[in-house]
Amino acid sequence: MYAAVHRRAHRAGARDHRRMDVTVHLAQDPEADALLGRSPLAALVGMLLDQQVPMEWAFKGPRTIADRLGAEDLDAHEIATMDPEAFAALLSRKPAVHRYPGSMAKRIQQLCRYLVDRYDGDPEAVWRGAGGGAELLRRLEDLPGFGRQKAQIFLALLGKQLGVAPQGWREAAGAYGEAGSFRSVADITGPESLAKVRAHKQEVKAAAKAAKAAGT
Numbered sequence: 001m002y003a004a005v006h007r008r009a010h011r012a013g014a015r016d017h018r019r020m021d022v023t024v025h026l027a028q029d030p031e032a033d034a035l036l037g038r039s040p041l042a043a044l045v046g047m048l049l050d051q052q053v054p055m056e057w058a059f060k061g062p063r064t065i066a067d068r069l070g071a072e073d074l075d076a077h078e079i080a081t082m083d084p085e086a087f088a089a090l091l092s093r094k095p096a097v098h099r100y101p102g103s104m105a106k107r108i109q110q111l112c113r114y115l116v117d118r119y120d121g122d123p124e125a126v127w128r129g130a131g132g133g134a135e136l137l138r139r140l141e142d143l144p145g146f147g148r149q150k151a152q153i154f155l156a157l158l159g160k161q162l163g164v165a166p167q168g169w170r171e172a173a174g175a176y177g178e179a180g181s182f183r184s185v186a187d188i189t190g191p192e193s194l195a196k197v198r199a200h201k202q203e204v205k206a207a208a209k210a211a212k213a214a215g216t
Contacts, residue, residue: 020124024161025190028056032063040123041074041115042066043162045108047154047185048145053099055185056194061097065108068093076121080112110144127164133172136164152176156186 022037026046035042042062049058066074068090079087087109091101098104112121119125126143130136133155140151156176158164170177176184182196 020162022162025194026055026185026188027059027063028191028194029060029063032060035063035066035073039073040126041076041112043157044111044123044126044143044154045074047150047157048107048111049098049104050150050153050185055188055197058098059185064095064097065091076112076115076123079109080116080121082109084109107145114144127158127166130166132166133159133168133170136166136169137172153184153186156184160186161189 020038020040020043024033024037026036027033036046036059039062045062045065046059049061051058062074066072069078071078084106088102088105091097091105091108115121115123115126126139127136130139136158137151137155140146140154141148143151146154152173153176155169156173159169159173159177170179173186175181176186181187182193182200184197187197188194
């Protein structure tokens with residue numbers, strides 16, 4: 001028992017000097033946003049959860065998971081080695097972390113196992129030392145659960161809000177990297193911008209629906 005606690009404390013101490021220290025308003029919840037602003041893994045998990053649920057619900061998830069684990073932060077090693085059924089149950093407990101807590105629990109553990117295997121459990125190493133925007137985009141696309149669009153949005157979030165702006169990041173992020181846009185979570189800085197991003201998403205969906213109808 002002591003050894004497990006000691007390992008966790010040691011890893012937490014090792015992470016302290018690597019933590020981000022930014023202010024974000026992605027979850028529209030002070031405690032959840034505080035975790036996102038200091039924890040690279042929380043930011044990655046929030047991005048992973050950001051599908052088929054409202055954005056603020058997705059980005060509140062990392063704080064909920066940490067609370068249920070009785071921790072101040074998420075730890076890739078701990079999550080990667082948890083019993084899958086126990087971790088799924090943790091996400092499924094009401095209020096559920098996601099609309100599909102079982103499948104998302106599996107994806108989060110896959111992400112954490114990848115981070116442990118590839119980056120020794122240090123999520124910030126995904127972008128630390130990246131040679132440029134294109135290389136960082138490739139690293140993000142390699143993450144389990146991150147397709148190109150999700151990788152580009154997270155790259156835009158890194159560049160616009162999280163202080164990670166390697167050369168060429170805007171170009172690699174595509175339209176999501178455009179300054180002054182309201183296309184994704186990368187552009188959310190408060191309730192007003194959240195409303196603009198949500199309106200943009202609704203416009204995109206409506207246009208896609210109209211295009212599909214026109215083609216049938």
